[in-house]
Amino acid sequence: xxxxxxxxxxxxxxxxxxxxxxxxxxxxxxxxxxxxxxxxxxxxxxxxxxxxxxxxxxxxxxxxxxxxxxxxxxxxxxxxxxxxxxxxxxxxxxxxxxxxxxxxxxxxxxxxxxxxxxxxxxxxxxxxxxxxxxxxxxxxxxxxxxxxxxxxxxxxxxxxxxxxxxxxxxxxxxxxxxxxxxxxxxxxxxxxxxxxxxxxxxxxxxxxxxxxxxxxxxxxxxxxxxxxxxxxxxxxxxxxxxxxxxxxxxxxxxxxxxxxxxxxxxxxxxxxxxxxxxxxxxxxxxxxxxxxxxxxxxxxxxxxxxxxxxxxxxxxxxxxxxxxxxxxxxxxxxxxxxxxxxxxxxxxxxxxxxxxxxxxxxxxxxxxxxxxxxxxxxxxxxxxxxx
Numbered sequence: 001x002x003x004x005x006x007x008x009x010x011x012x013x014x015x016x017x018x019x020x021x022x023x024x025x026x027x028x029x030x031x032x033x034x035x036x037x038x039x040x041x042x043x044x045x046x047x048x049x050x051x052x053x054x055x056x057x058x059x060x061x062x063x064x065x066x067x068x069x070x071x072x073x074x075x076x077x078x079x080x081x082x083x084x085x086x087x088x089x090x091x092x093x094x095x096x097x098x099x100x101x102x103x104x105x106x107x108x109x110x111x112x113x114x115x116x117x118x119x120x121x122x123x124x125x126x127x128x129x130x131x132x133x134x135x136x137x138x139x140x141x142x143x144x145x146x147x148x149x150x151x152x153x154x155x156x157x158x159x160x161x162x163x164x165x166x167x168x169x170x171x172x173x174x175x176x177x178x179x180x181x182x183x184x185x186x187x188x189x190x191x192x193x194x195x196x197x198x199x200x201x202x203x204x205x206x207x208x209x210x211x212x213x214x215x216x217x218x219x220x221x222x223x224x225x226x227x228x229x230x231x232x233x234x235x236x237x238x239x240x241x242x243x244x245x246x247x248x249x250x251x252x253x254x255x256x257x258x259x260x261x262x263x264x265x266x267x268x269x270x271x272x273x274x275x276x277x278x279x280x281x282x283x284x285x286x287x288x289x290x291x292x293x294x295x296x297x298x299x300x301x302x303x304x305x306x307x308x309x310x311x312x313x314x315x316x317x318x319x320x321x322x323x324x325x326x327x328x329x330x331x332x333x334x335x336x337x338x339x340x341x342x343x344x345x346x347x348x349x350x351x352x353x354x355x356x357x358x359x360x361x362x363x364x365x366x367x368x369x370x371x372x373x374x375x376x377x378x379x380x381x382x383x384x385x386x387x
Contacts, residue, residue: 011038011040013087015085017088018092020046031329032335033336039340044074075109076107078107079108085109094198110136111136111139115140116371140367144214146317146332152291167254168254168273175266177193177234177261178264204371207261218272226245227246227385229245270286288327317334342358
């Protein structure tokens with residue numbers, strides 16, 4: 001066994017499964033993990049192809065000794081090292097999320113997984129019990145929950161500024177799959193439209209789950225039932241590329257969700273609107289540094305990131321002075337910072353200082369129940385089904 005630092009070292013040692021050549025999200029996670037200088041990548045199985053994994057490790061300067069040919073070897077070998085990784089980041093296609101997570105949980109390693117949690121709900125059976133038994137953190141990177149003004153929106157709702165919530169509208173529109181991009185060999189399109197790797201939902205699992213999580217995260221309400229209408233507009237595509245939903249939440253609130261990857265003119269148009277008895281809020285991911293807050297009968301107020309009027313929860317997520325835009329990478333990194341707080345607190349046998357809100361395994365399981373309920377509703381002819 002080798003050693004290059006103690007468990008009390010400044011940075012948290014982590015490994016990565018997936019995220020090699022031609023992968024988009026792996027690089028995003030690596031940047032986000034280093035933004036606050038609290039994580040250090042020391043091990044990886046960056047591809048299911050051993051040669052591609054080796055090349056990918058070399059390209060990012062990963063020590064060849066800790067570049068592994070498969071995730072099972074990585075988990076068992078790292079578990080025996082004195083300088084073992086404390087966490088693993090899973091950025092594979094959906095069907096591998098749970099098998100990889102189980103292997104590393106059993107090795108006593110914290111999990112940071114890309115969403116959705118799995119390809120199918122039944123794969124997650126026993127996962128929560130395993131994480132609890134091993135006493136390991138299981139984080140899910142719904143990164144939009146890390147934006148400062150999303151944290152402030154949640155604060156406004158929770159302290160009653162909107163009054164009782166009546167209507168939640170959320171949409172996530174893209175256009176990148178308007179044509180059959182998967183037939184060109186484009187890697188990201190290829191696996192996201194493959195039921196064997198993506199699961200039963202295409203657009204639904206890829207971005208619909210983001211919209212659903214955001215609506216739940218900000219509103220604080222429990223989703224109870226839904227009615228779904230899935231469409232596949234591109235001929236020959238085996239999974240949905242457009243989603244329309246009606247939602248029923250706790251406390252009588254009603255919701256609508258639209259997600260599409262075949263909407264020309266939309267790049268990454270995630271938008272949330274919540275209407276209460278007293279006021280409304282509106283936020284758009286493509287303009288993430290402002291939040292519109294409109295009390296009934298009054299002119300709209302534009303709240304901006306970094307402003308003195310924001311809550312402590314928003315201030316905690318704010319990194320740079322007002323007027324300097326921040327967004328996607330910083331949102332990811334805010335989650336990594338909260339995960340680091342929690343891991344370091346675990347080292348010391350205590351809770352982290354202040355509230356942490358990163359999505360966890362329970363959020364992931366709710367997301368999978370959401371997907372299964374949508375598929376069931378659609379298959380039954382668009383009827384109401386419980387979540």
